[in-house]
Amino acid sequence: MTSTFPDQDAYYILSFDSSDGPFSDLSLGSKTNDPSPLEIKDINSVSTENWHIFFDHGVYFLRNYEYSTGWILGLEDKDEATPRMLRMPESAVPLGMQWNLTRWEDGNTWKLTNRLLGEDRWLGVVNDKEPSMMVSIEGSHWTVMRNRGAPQVDSKLKVSFSSIESPPQITKHPSPSNTGAASSNSPDCPASSPTISAGAIAGITVGGIALLALVQLAIFCLFKRRRSQYNSQKTLLPEYPATVQHRRQHDSQQIPLSEYPAAVQRVSDFPPQRKDQIELHQGDHQRAELSG
Numbered sequence: 001m002t003s004t005f006p007d008q009d010a011y012y013i014l015s016f017d018s019s020d021g022p023f024s025d026l027s028l029g030s031k032t033n034d035p036s037p038l039e040i041k042d043i044n045s046v047s048t049e050n051w052h053i054f055f056d057h058g059v060y061f062l063r064n065y066e067y068s069t070g071w072i073l074g075l076e077d078k079d080e081a082t083p084r085m086l087r088m089p090e091s092a093v094p095l096g097m098q099w100n101l102t103r104w105e106d107g108n109t110w111k112l113t114n115r116l117l118g119e120d121r122w123l124g125v126v127n128d129k130e131p132s133m134m135v136s137i138e139g140s141h142w143t144v145m146r147n148r149g150a151p152q153v154d155s156k157l158k159v160s161f162s163s164i165e166s167p168p169q170i171t172k173h174p175s176p177s178n179t180g181a182a183s184s185n186s187p188d189c190p191a192s193s194p195t196i197s198a199g200a201i202a203g204i205t206v207g208g209i210a211l212l213a214l215v216q217l218a219i220f221c222l223f224k225r226r227r228s229q230y231n232s233q234k235t236l237l238p239e240y241p242a243t244v245q246h247r248r249q250h251d252s253q254q255i256p257l258s259e260y261p262a263a264v265q266r267v268s269d270f271p272p273q274r275k276d277q278i279e280l281h282q283g284d285h286q287r288a289e290l291s292g
Contacts, residue, residue, distance in 0.1 A: 008158045011050035011065055011150035016040055017109050017141040018128050025049045026131060026142075028085065031066045035085035038073075038131040050150050052157045057164045059098040059115065069156045072097050075116050081133050083114070083123060092163040101144075109141035115167060 006012060014026040027041045028048035041049060050065035051073075062073040064085065071085040074097035086097060096116040104111055112123040114133065121133045124140030134140050 006053040006055060006060075006144075007146065008054065009153050010052075010146045010148075011153065012053055013043065013049055013145045013147050014051060015043065015143040015145060016125050016128070017143050018125070018139075024128070026051070028064060028066070035064065035067055035071055038083060038085075040125055040129050040131065050147055052153060053101070053144075054157060056160050059164070060101050061093070061097065061161075062099060063157060065150065068154055069159075073099075075114050075133070077116070080117055083131060083133065092165045093161050094165045095167060098164060104141055106141075108143070110144050111140055112142060 016024045016026065018024060023043060024040045025043050026049070027039060027046050029036045029039055029041065030046060031048060035048075043049070048064055048066050052063045052065065054061045054063065063069065064071065064073075067085065070088060072088055072093075073083060074086045074094070075083055076086065076096060080096075094116075096114060098115040100113045100115065100119070101110050102113075103109070113119050113121065114123070117133060121135055122137070122140035123142070124132060124134035124136065124138075126132050126134070126139065128139075
């Protein structure tokens with residue numbers, strides 16, 4: 001599988017877009033038996049600045065003009081921060097040797113991410129001289145230029161890889177309660193709405209009846225308590241004095257003179273000139289009672 005970019009028949013220069021401009025590029029220094037560490041060199045200063053960018057299996061692979069198919073740019077698990085040239089494996093190409101190239105928002109420069117680390121770290125340059133995987137956007141903008149003066153690309157560099165390692169797939173297992181049900185992530189799916197079982201409805205009904213009974217009992221106890229307090233605080237009627245007899249007693253017998261109020265005087269208390277008159281009246285009164 002090929003893409004219009006990059007051109008499989010071309011070598012490219014990866015120029016570091018520094019604050020002073022794109023005047024330095026990614027290289028391996030002078031050629032040696034085994035590749036040297038990555039470094040930033042002036043443009044057109046060494047042959048190791050030429051890179052073949054090969055697109056295969058949906059990702060990119062970076063190999064150098066001087067080291068052809070034997071070495072490839074990548075990351076190791078033991079040192080994920082430092083990109084270096086690694087020997088090509090005989091089996092599937094690991095994630096650390098797979099790259100993604102996408103444009104930054106400016107539309108002109110490129111960012112390089114490694115599939116071993118994901119999309120939140122970029123190939124960049126520390127202090128304008130040390131290539132490294134960075135979390136900072138600053139220093140990670142690259143200008144990719146085709147070197148039209150480079151030699152012809154070796155045909156071996158254009159052969160597709162037999163297999164590459166794929167990133168682990170995160171499988172979401174549904175919980176037992178959701179088995180056979182529609183996905184709860186869909187807000188438009190009414191089938192995922194929770195339902196109330198018949199047992200739950202019965203329990204709610206019984207609970208409501210019990211609560212109503214408790215409320216009625218509380219009201220009854222409160223009313224009874226207030227009634228008891230009212231009876232205990234109620235003012236008692238004053239008792240009649242012993243000298244005041246019940247009406248029925250008045251009707252059935254004569255009230256002794258001794259029980260009349262002090263305002264009614266006895267006969268012996270009146271002056272002598274009126275005793276006869278009072279006794280006469282008393283006698284008339286007694287005769288009237290006898291005749292009656």
